[in-house]
Amino acid sequence: MKLSQYFPFFIVLLLFSCKDPNEYRVASDFAEYLNRFETEAAKRGKNFDLENTGLIIEYADLKNDYIGLTHYETPIRIEIDKTYWNEVSTSADVDELRECLIFHELGHGLLNRGHINTILENGDWKSIMSGGTKVENKTWNINYRGVRRDYYIDELFDESTPEPEFSSKTLLADTTGFSGKVYLSFDDEAHAGWNIETTDNYSTSIQNGRLKFESKVDKTFLVFGNTGIDVQSDFSFDLHIESQTTDPSLRYGIIFGYVPKDSTGATDPIEYFTISNDQFMYMGNRSCRTYFSQLYKESIIINGDNWLKVVKIGDMIYYFINGVYEYCSEMVTKESGSTFGFLVPENGTVFLNDFIISQKSASSGVMSKVKQNTKMEFGVKEINQFIPKNTYKYY
Numbered sequence: 001m002k003l004s005q006y007f008p009f010f011i012v013l014l015l016f017s018c019k020d021p022n023e024y025r026v027a028s029d030f031a032e033y034l035n036r037f038e039t040e041a042a043k044r045g046k047n048f049d050l051e052n053t054g055l056i057i058e059y060a061d062l063k064n065d066y067i068g069l070t071h072y073e074t075p076i077r078i079e080i081d082k083t084y085w086n087e088v089s090t091s092a093d094v095d096e097l098r099e100c101l102i103f104h105e106l107g108h109g110l111l112n113r114g115h116i117n118t119i120l121e122n123g124d125w126k127s128i129m130s131g132g133t134k135v136e137n138k139t140w141n142i143n144y145r146g147v148r149r150d151y152y153i154d155e156l157f158d159e160s161t162p163e164p165e166f167s168s169k170t171l172l173a174d175t176t177g178f179s180g181k182v183y184l185s186f187d188d189e190a191h192a193g194w195n196i197e198t199t200d201n202y203s204t205s206i207q208n209g210r211l212k213f214e215s216k217v218d219k220t221f222l223v224f225g226n227t228g229i230d231v232q233s234d235f236s237f238d239l240h241i242e243s244q245t246t247d248p249s250l251r252y253g254i255i256f257g258y259v260p261k262d263s264t265g266a267t268d269p270i271e272y273f274t275i276s277n278d279q280f281m282y283m284g285n286r287s288c289r290t291y292f293s294q295l296y297k298e299s300i301i302i303n304g305d306n307w308l309k310v311v312k313i314g315d316m317i318y319y320f321i322n323g324v325y326e327y328c329s330e331m332v333t334k335e336s337g338s339t340f341g342f343l344v345p346e347n348g349t350v351f352l353n354d355f356i357i358s359q360k361s362a363s364s365g366v367m368s369k370v371k372q373n374t375k376m377e378f379g380v381k382e383i384n385q386f387i388p389k390n391t392y393k394y395y
């Protein structure tokens with residue numbers, strides 16, 4: 001080939017050669033997270049000298065739902081999507097979300113790690129290096145909090161880190177010793193707890209010993225009662241719930257914590273545990289941008305009656321589906337609240353049975369069900385979108 005055919009490539013090479021291979025340019029918003037990464041690396045005997053060897057972390061306007069992108073250039077250049085970075089600023093777990101993103105990209109850029117999409121026994125991702133090609137249609141959400149954060153950082157620096165205790169399907173906590181304090185049998189209107197009524201937007205009734213809540217609008221309903229039991233105490237909460245949804249991805253389930261009277265925004269600090277008829281479970285807190293993890297659970301009965309149960313001991317919540325222990329995760333809210341209830345999907349109908357709140361009892365571990373005859377102070381809140389749809393992915 002003639003030299004002229006090479007000429008354009010020559011120009012390109014010249015342009016690249018003008019770039020400083022040791023350039024160090026990290027936008028101030030990312031400096032704190034980079035410091036943490038270097039601290040964690042140093043703890044494990046890995047020392048970087050990035051100010052001399054070079055690194056670029058900069059804002060970008062990334063396409064296709066990408067929130068971070070690592071370019072294997074010299075030096076390594078990481079782009080962080082500015083829209084996402086700003087969007088999570090109002091989320092209660094903003095610090096964890098931002099750290100997780102920066103650490104993932106640094107995993108590519110500085111630790112040379114690729115994507116790994118292994119799933120732990122409890123359904124969580126094995127690594128914060130998950131990404132790329134989807135597995136079992138599972139979203140990329142990582143429950144990067146509490147005990148999990150420590151594990152995920154260990155795993156980031158050492159891929160052979162053993163599977164953590166929290167991911168075991170063996171229940172390691174003693175969840176016995178709770179006895180019923182509030183019990184709604186829904187046998188008849190006197191044991192309904194909630195008002196039996198018909199409004200423009202919903203109706204409630206008792207049918208065959210269950211409470212039926214029928215939504216007439218394209219909104220999600222939070223329906224809750226004031227039980228007088230503080231979620232900051234150790235408790236267990238049982239509820240049977242059935243919802244036959246036309247769209248199997250619609251979520252229904254239980255809520256607990258505190259629902260502010262006035263706000264209807266996505267920042268209400270209520271904890272939730274929801275399931276869907278495509279057999280996924282989701283858990284989280286509405287003050288966080290989105291759910292913590294999406295877990296495929298065969299224990300969910302499709303379009304059937306599902307017995308959901310949470311047991312809170314200390315900071316930890318243990319989740320059960322139809323008597324099977326499925327997951328544990330720390331509760332987000334630090335506020336007192338005595339609200340317990342359920343979530344109805346858009347235009348959905350749910351049937352409820354055996355709403356039971358229990359607390360630790362000094363006497364025996366035998367559940368003493370007390371039938372509740374008095375109506376609770378209750379509330380109904382319409383939510384446009386329960387939690388934002390989440391389709392983001394890493395690179």
Ligand SMILES: [Zn+2]
Pocket residue numbers: 104108115129130131132394395
């Ligand atoms: Zn990636």
